[in-house]
Each structure stands twice: as C-alpha cells, then as structure tokens.
Amino acid sequence: MDQQEYAVGATRVAAGRPNGRTGGAGRGTAAAVLAVREAVRTEAAGALDALDAVGTADASDTTGTTGTTDAADAADVEPGLGAADGADDTRAAGAGHGVALSPDPGLLRLAHWFAAATPGSADDLCTASFGLYPARHLGAPAEPADPDVSWWHGPTAHGLASARSRETRADGGLRRARRDSAELPVVRSGAKSGRPGRHRKPERIPLMSEEAASVGPPPLVVAQDRSGEELPAAERRIAARLLLAHPLVTASGPHADGFPLIRRHRDWLAERFDTLLGYRLDVGPWHARLCKAGLGPGAARRLEHPATGAPFTPGGYAQLALALALLVDAPEQLEYRRLLDAMRAAAPGLTADPADLDMALAALAGWQVLGELPAGTAADASAAAPADADADASSDAFVLTVDRDLARAVPVGPPALADDAADLVRRAAEAEPATAVRRLLAETPAVLAADLPEDCRTWLHEHRLSGPAALADFLGLETELRAEGVALLDPAAELTDLALPGAGTLAQATLLLVERLVEEVRPLPAETTEGDVPIADALIDGVLGDITDEYGLPARYLSDRTALRRDALDLLHGLGLITPTPQPKRPPTWHLRPHAARFAPAPDLHPTPGTGRHSRPAPFIPPPPGPRTEQRA
Structure with missing residues (x-):
C-alpha cells in the first residue's frame, strides 16, 4: 500500500477545479466533476417527482421528510450551474452546505x-x-588535514568564519564578529551575486523598459559549460538542494522558480533520493513533495x-x-x-x-x-x-x-500503524545502516561515530570515503573527515536553516561564545576524553557577561541576560555544537562537542602554564632516552 494512503487514510475523491491550482485532484478531473454533478442533479429531480406522486400526506412521514430535505439541498445546489453562476454556486456548495466533515x-x-x-x-x-524539516549544514570549510586528526586539534575555519577588528565598530553591531562581506559574502537565495559558480542558478532577467522592449527581447540565458552545451547535472543539483532544503515545493509558492527543474528531472531525482536516502519523491502538476524520514529522538x-x-x-x-x-x-x-x-x-x-x-x-x-x-x-x-452574538x-x-x-x-509518517507516539518516532527513523548514516549526513551538521549504534558505526568506518563522497557529489557539498566523525559542509551557506556565522546580533554573540568556550575547555593531545567536554554553568555565564561588557548588544539582551543565554544555547544546540545532559530536578548540564572547535582559533598544543589556582598544569614531557636506554631498546 502506498505510504501516503496508510499515513493519512483519506479517501481520494475526484473533485475540485480542473486546473488543480486551488484544490482538487488536478488536471484531467473535469469529466469526473461533471459526472458527479450530473448524478446529483438526476437524484434531485427523481426525489422531487417522487414527492409529487406521493402527495402531501406522505410528506409528513420520516422517509418523506428526509427526502424533502435531501431534495431541497440538492435543488439549492444545482440550479445555478450555468456558465455565469457556476463558480458562485460551486463556492456555496463547497463552503459546507450539506457536506459533512469527518476527521481522518x-x-x-x-x-x-x-x-x-x-x-x-x-x-x-x-x-x-x-x-x-530542512537540511542543516555548516559552512566555511577548514584547511585539509589528515582524517585521523581530531577536530579539537586540527585546522579550523576561524579565519574565514569570524572576527574582525575590535577597534572600530559601527553602531548596532559587534566588533569582532562582524564579517567582511567582500571576503565571505552571505547569500540566502539561489541567485547569487558575483562570479558564476558550478552550482549557482542563472541570474534572473529583469523586466525590460518600454525602450528596451521596442528593440527586441534579450537572448535566452541558459546554464552552459565552456563548450556551449547545457548542463543538466547543474540543474539536477540545484533541484536536489532545493528539495532537501524545502521538502514541499509548489508551482506558485516562494520557490516556484525551481519547480520546473524538479519536474524536468523528476525521474532522475526520484531514483537518486530513493537509492541514497530511501526518500520517496512525489511530483504532481503543481507541487513536489520529498517525503523525508524521521531523525529519531x-x-x-x-x-x-x-x-x-x-x-x-x-x-x-x-x-x-x-x-x-x-x-x-x-x-x-x-x-x-x-x-x-x-x-x-x-x-x-x-x-x-x-x-x-x-x-x-x-x-x-x-x-x-x-x-x-x-x-x-x-x-x-x-x-x-x-452561540456568541458578539463573534466577528x-x-x-x-x-x-x-x-x-x-x-x-503533508503527513508522511504512519500514525495508523504505530502503537503510540514513541513507536511512531522509532518506526519513522528505521532504516538499514547505510541509509541511516547517509540520512544523518544529508540532514545534520555533523555525524559523530560515538553517537551511532554499532552497525551504523561499522558501516561508516568501512565506507568512510565512498559513503560521504556520493552524497557530496549529489548535493554539491564538501566533505570534512576527522577522527570523531564526518561533516558535509556547504560553503554557499544555502542548504541550512540555521547559520553560524550568521547575520544578526544573536548569531554574532553566539559565535563569540563558542569560540571562547573552546579556548577554555579544549582538551590537550595528552588528555583523555570521550569526545564531548563538560561546560560549567559558571563558565557560560562568565563568558556571556564578558561579551556583554565588551560589545554593544540590543537593549533586550542588556536587560535580560537570561534571554541571551537561552537563545545562544538554543542556537548552538540546534547546530549540534553542544548537547544537553538532562537532570531530574535541575536544568540540564551542557557538553561541548568536538566539531565546535572548528570555530575557534588554531589550537596551541603546548600552552604556557599559568600561575592561578585553576590554571592547567604544565604538560609532562618525558626526557629523551639515554645511551643505556637505547642499548636496551
């Protein structure tokens, strides 16, 4: 049985407008609608003839009364089906007169x-x-490094991601977190300014003035390579990225520009989404729906x-x-x-x-x-x-x-088959190890091996290069391999609903927060850690206090430090850079995740020991072996 049918349990009725834009079954349903209307008209006429034959005495009977009501309702609906009044009467009939609403x-x-x-x-x-939900990816890739290097100790994206001078600051923004737009432009749409790239949409042609229109239409602009041939691969990648960012795309919605690309390459897209991610793609005349799976609890x-x-x-x-x-x-x-x-x-x-x-x-x-x-x-x-008479x-x-x-x-999960809510969440996330890992790679900022079950961890270890590479090529992403896991990065900062670095005071303050937290708690190579590092609440509050004192913040954050803490931690949690550990009767404790270190400056692996009570001790460096030791070896 089709997934959509058992998920919704809805009866598909041939009704609606023939063009399919404002409801109904879409194109090709005009005959079905007319057949239904003709049947209603015939039944109404038959009911009226029967009432005339039976007479007034029988009309008081229960069956006669029901027939009168049905005939009257049908007669009220049908007489206006002429060319001039058909739309109004269809509106009146569809508005609920005589139509029962039963829930699925x-x-x-x-x-x-x-x-x-x-x-x-x-x-x-x-x-x-x-x-x-939309896909969520980090941007600003770091310098290439050995895949066995830890995120804590490897190269970072700090030079591209953050921080400008503290000396000068425009009103209303942070100094260090303000980015140079010439160095790293922030683009939120598919049509980008600047030089064209592999995955960029063709620029929209502006409307012509009357003088330009008199000269003639401009030549058609299509995506071309150096040989002048069209690039279907670039169109497919644009369509795939659009569906992953917006699983429901309509022909008249905010992303209507990409809908023709989806329809043009629907067969190829459906095959690739099914093969790589186990997603079903439904493309109709006026909408496209990528049926994503759940991500688990x-x-x-x-x-x-x-x-x-x-x-x-x-x-x-x-x-x-x-x-x-x-x-x-x-x-x-x-x-x-x-x-x-x-x-x-x-x-x-x-x-x-x-x-x-x-x-x-x-x-x-x-x-x-x-x-x-x-x-x-x-x-x-x-x-x-x-019954309120004062209602609007x-x-x-x-x-x-x-x-x-x-x-x-809209619904894609199987509520009719699940025993309860927890069972539905579990069923929606079920998949074989290869599909489960690829889904996490395509939808989440980073995949850490420690978070995966044993079978998925084994698959990721065996397909560490080929698995992420197939998705990266399909979606136009870049792979970052580290000892703890894998991240697929989007330097264009398009394939995400949360961005860091990003525009706005909250995003800039959050970038400063994670940068300083990493500098404070980053483990040294000699220190053993299971991946995540705990963060003391006092450290979070202290860093946020320093940021508030050093940089200009909006009045709502200056007067409400709790709101700044809540919003900043919520953004870091959404990006997977911190994770909570629930406690029974207290707020959760937070742990910093390894890939958060990519937003901090390059690590100093041999720091100078401090003199304070809480300073780190000097790392132990064993003495070089003497001649006798070498002889024994």
Missing part, C-alpha cells in the same frame, strides 16, 4: 499524541509524522510560526494535526467558522488555545494547504463560543480555499 482517524489520533507530549518529544513526533527539529518565528508548542502541533484530519477530505471551499466548529466537535477534549490555533492555521497557509486567512481573527474566532461576523462569513492534494501531502 490516524491524524485525529496523532493530534491526541501531540497534546499529551512534552515540548521536546512533540518536536520529534512532528519530525517523524510530517518530515517537513532528540533531533532538535521543530516548526516555527511563519510570521513571528515562535516555536510550536504541543498544543500548536495538536491543532495542526486536528485541522489536517478534517482538511484531507474537506470541500474545496469551506467556511472558516465551520472548520472551527468541526475541530471542536471532532476533539472536544483538546482545548484550543487561541495562540495555538493561530499558529497551526498560519503554518497551513504557509504550505498553501489553506488560502488566504481572515486577517487578525484566528485567535478571536477560536475564543468565541458558537466577517470571520463567520469568510470562506477558506482548501487544497486537498497539499493537505494529503
């Missing part, structure tokens, strides 16, 4: 799992059930509000799954108030917080599952009772546009 059982079950989850486990459940991936950036709460996830449970089989046009009422009726025990509902509907609108939302009424409408009339009358194809494309 699997997604309804998923909504209850979200409601009962903790914030961290809810993020893992979202990753497993929706798989809409503790993956630190979460959804955020599209407008505010606020992280999703378990209640927000629950409202998202609940809305999807109704939208997978909803009519194309649905009254906003009717959707809210149906959500309350389907799960009376899930109390909807206004902020959670607003967050869920905003995410659905961002994915284009829903069209335009009523402005500023999501929270107010959810708080109002159905405009939101009650607002009609949502539903794209059922996109609604069915």
